[in-house]
Amino acid sequence: MQQEMDWVKDLVIYQIYPRSFCDSNGDGVGDLPGILQKLDYLEELGVNAVWLSPVYRSPNDDNGYDISNYQEIMEEFGTMEDWERLRDACHSKGIRLIMDLVVNHSSDEHRWFQESRCSRENPKSDYYIWRDPVGGKEPNNWSSAFGGSAWEYVPERGQYYLHLFSKKQPDLNWACPELREEIYRMMEWWVERGVDGFRVDAISYLDKPEDFPDSPTAPEPDGYSFCIAQLAGRPGTHAYIREMNERIFSKYHVMTVGEVAAATSLELMNYVRTARREFDMAIPFVPPKVEISTWSPGKLKRDLRESYEALRDSGWWARFFSNHDKPRQVSLYGDDGRCWEVSAKLLAMLLHTLPGTPFLYQGEEIGMTNVRFPSIELYDDPDAKNCYRQTLLEGASEEEALRQAQLESRDNARTPMQWDSSPQAGFTVGTPWLPVNPNYKTINVEAQRNDPYSILQCYRRLLSLRREHPVLARGDLEFFDLPEESLLGYRRSYEGETLLVFHNFSPERAELPLDLVPKEAKVLLSSYDREGGYGGPQLRPYESVIFRLG
Incomplete structure (x- = not known):
C-alpha cells in the first residue's frame, strides 16, 4: 500500500443502507437527513468512516444499484444539499465518507x-x-x-x-474509450466534492469476450446457462481497474475497496497486491446459497490463514461478516436462538482482533437477525424471488421454495434498522418500505444503549480497544495449531505488546490448552462478560476471550 494511504489501516467502516437506516419525513423510506440525525450515534459507536450504499438517482429496480444519473441524488433520499450537509457533518466529526460506485452497468433509464x-x-x-x-x-x-x-x-x-443482472441494468461497454472517459469525469466530479473513497460494485466483469461463446455449464430449469463465474477476473478487467487507479484513485489518494468475484485466494489477491495498483482492499462476493452450504469453523480457519499469508507482505485486508447482500451474521455464523448474545459478541471480537480494516453493517452492532416473511409476496429482493421460482422449477413444494428464499434473501440484511421498541422500531412514523423484523421489541438500540453488557456495548469496547492498542490494527498475526475444529486461536504482536485471542465456534464447551495462556495474562474482554467473564480453562459455547500479556 502506498505510504500516503497508510490511514486506511486505522479505519473502522460502517456501511449504511440508506433506504433502511432512518426515515426523517415519514414516507417509509430512509433518507440522507435521517442519516444526519443518527451521526452522533455513529460517533458514540466509535467508527471513523461511513460507506453509503447508492444514493444516486435510480428507478429502484435493484434498490439503487441501477443508476439513472450518477450526479444527482434520488428524490426519496433527499437533495444534493442534504448530501453536502451530511458530508460536512461527517468531516467535522472526523468521519470519512465513502460512496458506492456502480460502473459495470447502469439503469436502462440512464x-x-x-x-x-x-x-x-x-x-x-x-x-x-x-x-x-x-x-x-x-x-x-x-x-x-x-x-x-x-x-x-x-x-x-x-x-x-x-445484462448480466436485471434487464433494467444493461452492461456498460468498457471497451469504448469515450464511455471510460465519461466514467472518470463522473468519479472526479465526486472526489472534488469531498468524497474520501469508493466501494466499487460488481467490478469483476468489465471485460467481455469478443466472440461471446456459449456457456458450457449445465442449463438452468429455464433453459439458460449461468455465465457470470466464467467472466470474472479476465485480464482486460484488471487492465481497466489499473487505468481507473491511475486516473482517479492514486491521483486523488482516495480509499478504494472492490466487490470482486474470486474463486480462490490467489484470484482475490490479484485485485489488492500493492504492486498491481488496483484496489486498497477487496470484498469477495459469495452467493448466499454457496456460503450457507459451505461455511464451517474449519473452512473459516483455513481461509483466514490462506488470506493472511497471501497478503502479509504486499497488501491489506477488508474484514467483514455482513453487508447488504448477505444473511445476518449471527444467523449465518452464530446462533440466533439460545446463544444469540454471546455468539454475536464472538463474531464482533473475531472481526476486530484480526489484521485489516473492519467493516460493520448497520444493525450487526445490536445483533439483528434474519427475518422470515410468511409469503414470497412480502419479499422485495429480486434475487429471492428468482430463488423461489427456480426452486419450484426444480420440483420443490411452495413451502420448501419459500424456506430456501428466506435463507438466501438479501432482504435479511435490508429490513429497517431497529432503533427502539416503538411502532416500526423507531425507523419511521409511516409505513416502512419493507416490513420490520418482528423481534424489534427486544432487539433494538435503545434496549442496549445503557446495558453495560449488551452487544452494542461490546462493539463500543472493541472499537475503543482498537484505538488504545495499535496491535489490533497493525500487529503481526500468528495462528495456534489447535486440534478442535471449532476452536480458533492466534497471537497478535506489535511494538512490544502481545494479545492472545481465542474463539469457540461451537454450542459445546472446548478445552483451552493451558500452556498457551501464561498465568500473568490479563483478560481484556470476554463474550461472557454478563456472566462474569472468562473463568477458564474451558471455553463455554460461543465464548470468545482476549488476553493481554505484560
Whole structure:
C-alpha cells in the first residue's frame, strides 16, 4: 500500500443502507437527513468512516444499484444539499465518507442508454454491449444473475443488449474509450466534492469476450446457462481497474475497496497486491446459497490463514461478516436462538482482533437477525424471488421454495434498522418500505444503549480497544495449531505488546490448552462478560476471550 494511504489501516467502516437506516419525513423510506440525525450515534459507536450504499438517482429496480444519473441524488433520499450537509457533518466529526460506485452497468433509464438504444449510428451507440440475433434468437445461452436470458431485444436497433443482472441494468461497454472517459469525469466530479473513497460494485466483469461463446455449464430449469463465474477476473478487467487507479484513485489518494468475484485466494489477491495498483482492499462476493452450504469453523480457519499469508507482505485486508447482500451474521455464523448474545459478541471480537480494516453493517452492532416473511409476496429482493421460482422449477413444494428464499434473501440484511421498541422500531412514523423484523421489541438500540453488557456495548469496547492498542490494527498475526475444529486461536504482536485471542465456534464447551495462556495474562474482554467473564480453562459455547500479556 502506498505510504500516503497508510490511514486506511486505522479505519473502522460502517456501511449504511440508506433506504433502511432512518426515515426523517415519514414516507417509509430512509433518507440522507435521517442519516444526519443518527451521526452522533455513529460517533458514540466509535467508527471513523461511513460507506453509503447508492444514493444516486435510480428507478429502484435493484434498490439503487441501477443508476439513472450518477450526479444527482434520488428524490426519496433527499437533495444534493442534504448530501453536502451530511458530508460536512461527517468531516467535522472526523468521519470519512465513502460512496458506492456502480460502473459495470447502469439503469436502462440512464440517458446514455436511452440514446444508445435509438440507433446503431448515434454517438453513444457503443456505450453498451449490443449483438445481432443468432438464428433469430439470443446471441448465446447466457443467463443473468437474476434468472432468464442475459439478453434483451430492442426493435429500434434490431439487436440484443447484454445484462448480466436485471434487464433494467444493461452492461456498460468498457471497451469504448469515450464511455471510460465519461466514467472518470463522473468519479472526479465526486472526489472534488469531498468524497474520501469508493466501494466499487460488481467490478469483476468489465471485460467481455469478443466472440461471446456459449456457456458450457449445465442449463438452468429455464433453459439458460449461468455465465457470470466464467467472466470474472479476465485480464482486460484488471487492465481497466489499473487505468481507473491511475486516473482517479492514486491521483486523488482516495480509499478504494472492490466487490470482486474470486474463486480462490490467489484470484482475490490479484485485485489488492500493492504492486498491481488496483484496489486498497477487496470484498469477495459469495452467493448466499454457496456460503450457507459451505461455511464451517474449519473452512473459516483455513481461509483466514490462506488470506493472511497471501497478503502479509504486499497488501491489506477488508474484514467483514455482513453487508447488504448477505444473511445476518449471527444467523449465518452464530446462533440466533439460545446463544444469540454471546455468539454475536464472538463474531464482533473475531472481526476486530484480526489484521485489516473492519467493516460493520448497520444493525450487526445490536445483533439483528434474519427475518422470515410468511409469503414470497412480502419479499422485495429480486434475487429471492428468482430463488423461489427456480426452486419450484426444480420440483420443490411452495413451502420448501419459500424456506430456501428466506435463507438466501438479501432482504435479511435490508429490513429497517431497529432503533427502539416503538411502532416500526423507531425507523419511521409511516409505513416502512419493507416490513420490520418482528423481534424489534427486544432487539433494538435503545434496549442496549445503557446495558453495560449488551452487544452494542461490546462493539463500543472493541472499537475503543482498537484505538488504545495499535496491535489490533497493525500487529503481526500468528495462528495456534489447535486440534478442535471449532476452536480458533492466534497471537497478535506489535511494538512490544502481545494479545492472545481465542474463539469457540461451537454450542459445546472446548478445552483451552493451558500452556498457551501464561498465568500473568490479563483478560481484556470476554463474550461472557454478563456472566462474569472468562473463568477458564474451558471455553463455554460461543465464548470468545482476549488476553493481554505484560
